[in-house]
Amino acid sequence: MNTPPRKRKKSTSAPFSNPKSLNSDIAPSENPASAIIDVSAVEVPELTEQEQSDRLHLERKVERAFFEAGKALAELRDRRLYRSTHRTFEEYCRDRFGHSRRQSYLLIDAAVVFDNLAEKCDPLDHILPNNERQVRPLTKLEPQQQQEVWQKAIEEAGGKVPSARIVTDVVQRIMERTQVPNSYQVGEVCQILAKDNPDLRGKGGCWCIVTHVGEFSCVVRLWDGECTVGVQHLKSFNYLPDECQQVREMCDRISRVYSSELEESVQRFLESLGKLKRAYLTALEGKVLSLIEKDTELMMEINCKKTRQP
Structure with a gap:
């Protein structure tokens, strides 16, 4: 009578199913988590005297x-x-x-x-x-x-x-x-003292007219616009009221004709008037400014006619 083949019993546990048993077979020095890696120190050469000088x-x-x-x-x-x-x-x-x-x-x-x-x-x-x-x-x-x-x-x-x-x-x-309190008054004519202040570059020596008085600064009007100036950068001309009025009229005249499109020589002339240390124009200065005013008015009329043409 033939004996039936014996059935192989199926294993119910997979290899290494118990991680504790696996780790227990590894020596502490072989455990990756606790392994000590010896790294030899890299020697950095000191700078030579010449290299230190170059650096x-x-x-x-x-x-x-x-x-x-x-x-x-x-x-x-x-x-x-x-x-x-x-x-x-x-x-x-x-x-x-x-x-x-x-x-x-x-x-x-x-x-x-x-x-x-x-x-x-x-x-x-x-x-x-x-x-x-x-x-x-x-x-x-x-x-x-x-x-x-x-x-x-x-x-x-x-x-x-x-x-x-x-x-x-x-x-x-x-x-x-x-800082000292502000003692200037609206309408007073002052000179700008730049004192190496980059915000006042190009304005040093210019006259200006105070239009607003703050605690430690003034808003002033120059012939080419307004700016804010600290009291430490202002010096009064101590002009009389009539002289202040003359400067205001001169400022109005220069402001109306000044433009970046003018010839350089004309620009320089107007800028020189902006640094006068007197409240009036000489006879020659007045004539030249009048010629510039007439020329500006003529150019404006020509431009207006051009824009009206179809």
Whole structure:
């Protein structure tokens, strides 16, 4: 009698079904989670004396980049090296460097401040500004104040190059301490004192007429528009009422004819009238201004006729 083949019993458990038993067979040093990997330290070679010198030289070039740019822009402006391609320095900077008018002059003013600070700071410490924003708050101060503020800002920064925020805070505290009440009156004629203030660039020495009196500043009218000026940047001419009226009439006349489309020589003449230190025009100045007024009126009439034509 043939014996039926025995059925193989099916295993009910899969290999390694018990992870604890698996882990128990692995020595602690073989456990991936607790394995210790020995990594040999990579030795970084020390800088040679020449490399240290090169590093310091390059770092200083980076830090002085804004200073070099400001010095270069000042020379381009002062020597009028843009005149072969552009009518004004502002147009040249916009086309050549993509600068706004304000940006170029901020760099120029920052370079002046940097020079002043370099005279005061110990060259061995080398704690000088490394970007234009750190210098910007100092441009409104006198040279001696700039040096004092910078030294104070270094102290507050723990002996390091201070941030623009720290410099601004120190400047603000000084300005609040030195501000004086506003004693000017509406209609008074004053002279603008720029004092290295970039916001007043080109307006230094100009006469202006006070149109609004604030706590520490005035809104003033010049021959080419209005602006707000701090009392520290104003000096009264102490004109009599009749003289103030003459300046207001002169301002009205210049404002009506001044335009950026005028010939450069005419522009310069009108701008020179905006810096007179007297309340009247000479006979020759009056005749030239009258000729410009007549020419402007004639051009306006011609333009009106052209627009009316079909």
